[in-house]
Amino acid sequence: MDRSTAQKAVGAWFFLLIAAVLNGIIRTSFLSPQMGEHVSYVVSTLILVIAVLICSWVLSNRLLKHCATSDLLVIGLIWAVLSAIFELFFGHYVQGTPWAALIQEYNLLSGKIWIVVLLTELVGPWFTAPNGR
Numbered sequence: 001m002d003r004s005t006a007q008k009a010v011g012a013w014f015f016l017l018i019a020a021v022l023n024g025i026i027r028t029s030f031l032s033p034q035m036g037e038h039v040s041y042v043v044s045t046l047i048l049v050i051a052v053l054i055c056s057w058v059l060s061n062r063l064l065k066h067c068a069t070s071d072l073l074v075i076g077l078i079w080a081v082l083s084a085i086f087e088l089f090f091g092h093y094v095q096g097t098p099w100a101a102l103i104q105e106y107n108l109l110s111g112k113i114w115i116v117v118l119l120t121e122l123v124g125p126w127f128t129a130p131n132g133r
Contacts, residue, residue, distance in 0.1 A: 056124030079121040
């Protein structure tokens with residue numbers, strides 16, 4: 001992957017970061033009081049998955065339409081790793097959330113579906129790419 005591709009990928013991730021933060025604000029300010037915590041969490045997660053897929057489509061079909069499949073998979077890996085690092089470190093060091101509570105957000109058995117966002121980031125650029133790559 002060349003430098004320009006990497007810069008576009010990281011730039012797109014910053015867009016996703018802003019979308020995720022705004023999504024969280026909307027969830028806590030508007031959705032949770034109306035729907036309850038768990039339902040608003042699920043709705044918010046699905047909204048963010050859709051945002052990731054839209055961003056992935058724009059990146060792979062408009063900005064990086066000649067990128068190889070391997071590059072798109074690396075971009076997805078970069079996005080997922082950056083998101084996990086941000087979520088864990090921001091949650092722990094800025095919000096003061098204990099590590100155990102942050103890790104619990106990845107537990108599907110307890111109804112937490114945050115991992116779906118990371119999986120969407122991981123495969124999104126490849127999945128939304130035009131056929132034939």
